Amino acid sequence: MKKQRIAIIGGGDSGLAVAYNLLQQTTKFDCEIDIYEANEYLGGNADTALVDLGERKEPLSANTRSNESHLIRKADLGVDDLNMATYERIVRIMAEIGFTDYRPLEDTACFFTLNGSKVLTADGELQHGTSDPNIAVSDELASTYSKFIAAAATDIEDEEQKKKYKRYTVGQYVAQYMEHSNSKDIPMIEEMRDCLLYPRINAMYFADDVTGPAGMPLRAVMRYYIIQEGFKQDDQNPPKPKRNYFLNGAQAWIDTLAEYLLNKYPYRLKIIRNAQASIRVEKSQVSISVPPNQGMKGLPKPQSYDKVVMTCHADDAMRAIKHGMSQGLINVLDKVRYTNSIAVAHTFAGVLAPDRNAWRTYNVLIREGQAIHPYSMTYVMNRHRNDAAVWYETDAHGTPVMKTTGFNKAGMPQYFVTLNPCVPIPDEYVLKTPEGETRKPAGYFKEFKNNEEMLPGWRQLGGVEGKGQPVIGWFKHNVLNFDCLDAQEQLAKFQGGDYMNLYFAGGWTHGAGLHEECWDMAEKLVEVMTQHETSLQGKNLHSEQQETTC
Numbered sequence: 001m002k003k004q005r006i007a008i009i010g011g012g013d014s015g016l017a018v019a020y021n022l023l024q025q026t027t028k029f030d031c032e033i034d035i036y037e038a039n040e041y042l043g044g045n046a047d048t049a050l051v052d053l054g055e056r057k058e059p060l061s062a063n064t065r066s067n068e069s070h071l072i073r074k075a076d077l078g079v080d081d082l083n084m085a086t087y088e089r090i091v092r093i094m095a096e097i098g099f100t101d102y103r104p105l106e107d108t109a110c111f112f113t114l115n116g117s118k119v120l121t122a123d124g125e126l127q128h129g130t131s132d133p134n135i136a137v138s139d140e141l142a143s144t145y146s147k148f149i150a151a152a153a154t155d156i157e158d159e160e161q162k163k164k165y166k167r168y169t170v171g172q173y174v175a176q177y178m179e180h181s182n183s184k185d186i187p188m189i190e191e192m193r194d195c196l197l198y199p200r201i202n203a204m205y206f207a208d209d210v211t212g213p214a215g216m217p218l219r220a221v222m223r224y225y226i227i228q229e230g231f232k233q234d235d236q237n238p239p240k241p242k243r244n245y246f247l248n249g250a251q252a253w254i255d256t257l258a259e260y261l262l263n264k265y266p267y268r269l270k271i272i273r274n275a276q277a278s279i280r281v282e283k284s285q286v287s288i289s290v291p292p293n294q295g296m297k298g299l300p301k302p303q304s305y306d307k308v309v310m311t312c313h314a315d316d317a318m319r320a321i322k323h324g325m326s327q328g329l330i331n332v333l334d335k336v337r338y339t340n341s342i343a344v345a346h347t348f349a350g351v352l353a354p355d356r357n358a359w360r361t362y363n364v365l366i367r368e369g370q371a372i373h374p375y376s377m378t379y380v381m382n383r384h385r386n387d388a389a390v391w392y393e394t395d396a397h398g399t400p401v402m403k404t405t406g407f408n409k410a411g412m413p414q415y416f417v418t419l420n421p422c423v424p425i426p427d428e429y430v431l432k433t434p435e436g437e438t439r440k441p442a443g444y445f446k447e448f449k450n451n452e453e454m455l456p457g458w459r460q461l462g463g464v465e466g467k468g469q470p471v472i473g474w475f476k477h478n479v480l481n482f483d484c485l486d487a488q489e490q491l492a493k494f495q496g497g498d499y500m501n502l503y504f505a506g507g508w509t510h511g512a513g514l515h516e517e518c519w520d521m522a523e524k525l526v527e528v529m530t531q532h533e534t535s536l537q538g539k540n541l542h543s544e545q546q547e548t549t550c
């Protein structure tokens with residue numbers, strides 16, 4: 001069997017997942033892989049930054065006081081959590097590679113209007129502080145929400161109903177649900193829709209900014225609820241989400257995985273960073289080049305391969321592939337629309353509910369109207385990371401044991417990450433990296449002005465003393481609308497391209513693009529590639545036999 005040379009474009013979660021699955025296929029599909037990543041760092045949407053919280057001592061226990069004068073914390077600006085109850089593949093791979101740096105997060109939420117006219121906290125998993133009955137979601141509202149989500153999740157998963165709900169929007173389902181409900185329950189369902197359901201969908205990274213939540217595909221939104229939030233109808237044993245965060249940031253998981261693969265397959269895997277790949281797909285080969293000043297130093301170029309797997313976004317793939325896509329394939333990729341987004345680490349309370357007792361891990365804005373651009377969400381990092389006062393003490397056997405007092409007792413400065421701030425965050429509230437630690441330039445952020453007049457009375461929670469660069473991330477995500485779902489479905493026909501050498505994986509190709517879905521897609525794709533390879537080998541053998549007979 002001939003060894004294949006395969007290029008993977010994109011060093012995010014999907015690129016590594018495809019590499020992992022391909023490298024295991026030694027019997028049916030022997031290959032060597034080069035991963036091309038445009039950035040210097042791996043991880044794509046897994047973007048972890050160090051933040052400098054200023055001249056504060058680490059609030060450790062008396063006998064382990066840190067000598068550091070600046071308090072340094074981590075902030076994930078993109079991917080930041082995983083549900084260990086449903087991310088089966090990720091859990092398995094993490095165990096295999098010995099990655100244990102994840103911890104349970106405080107899974108709480110606050111739904112609020114900026115002026116404080118409506119504030120609702122969902123405190124099911126509250127670990128720090130006490131729930132205030134004046135603002136907590138009532139049992140009746142919580143149960144209305146869970147029942148609705150469970151009913152919708154069950155319907156979209158039901159084999160007999162699948163066809164019916166395939167083109168249903170969230171709004172259609174809500175209307176149908178109301179029709180079948182008792183009239184006395186309608187006001188509660190309306191409140192659930194306006195204050196919990198629609199704001200939550202609006203705050204998802206794949207929200208449709210044109211149709212708003214009501215116009216989004218029911219099945220796409222519900223799959224997200226099932227995988228990420230653990231909702232499922234199961235009367236016997238309702239699974240609870242086990243939401244965890246990455247102790248050292250999502251990028252630590254990606255880096256650990258990359259290191260594991262490089263160590264395990266030193267002669268079969270290469271990762272080329274800082275390499276923006278251009279691709280030409282021909283019948284006999286795929287050739288890949290990168291601009292001369294980038295990460296191919298020392299390598300002859302362009303490089304040729306037997307196959308290429310694109311794990312970057314659909315629009316990036318269209319830009320990168322210079323030759324060799326059929327019009328049908330272009331039409332599929334063209335269906336996928338993107339929104340550009342910004343993530344900022346900061347200490348500005350103006351993006352949260354005015355009542356600070358209402359701040360929760362996930363803070364979701366209730367806004368007028370249906371179509372919201374762009375989506376917005378704020379994490380209180382101290383709750384999300386749940387590590388404000390973490391330290392380690394050794395037990396009698398010398399094993400380090402993690403201790404924590406809880407964030408609200410630690411005297412720690414609170415800090416936040418906001419995706420697409422709903423109001424401008426003044427420059428001086430933006431957190432910085434530690435001195436000397438570089439991030440991407442903050443050009444886009446300069447568009448936000450320090451506008452105290454617009455934001456009267458909003459408080460600063462702590463000065464920003466870092467001397468490094470503003471902790472800001474830019475990312476984009478595909479909008480999960482019907483066009484995108486259609487593209488995902490139609491893509492199956494085009495896997496392999498015209499010459500069985502051009503393949504696609506990546507977040508946009510499967511569901512909401514959650515981590516687990518990226519791994520699921522990678523697994524499925526490698527099955528397809530293996531089948532193609534087996535059938536190609538069969539054909540070659542057949543023609544060789546025919547030649548011999550002749």
Ligand SMILES: Cc1cc2nc3c(=O)[nH]c(=O)nc-3n(C[C@H](O)[C@H](O)[C@H](O)COP(=O)(O)OP(=O)(O)OC[C@H]3O[C@@H](n4cnc5c(N)ncnc54)[C@H](O)[C@@H]3O)c2cc1C
Binds near residue numbers: 278
């Ligand atoms: C804000 C946000 C939060 C999220 N949070 C979560 C979460 O908490 N949990 C979860 O499970 N999922 C989350 N997701 C979904 C997440 O995107 C996926 O889980 C996963 O990170 C997607 O990985 P990917 O490899 O498909 O894409 P990406 O991570 O985007 O990687 C694509 C890579 O391709 C590279 N690239 C592009 N063009 C080229 C080129 N020409 N040459 C070389 N390289 C190229 C890019 O630089 C990038 O590194 C979140 C997404 C967003 C946007």
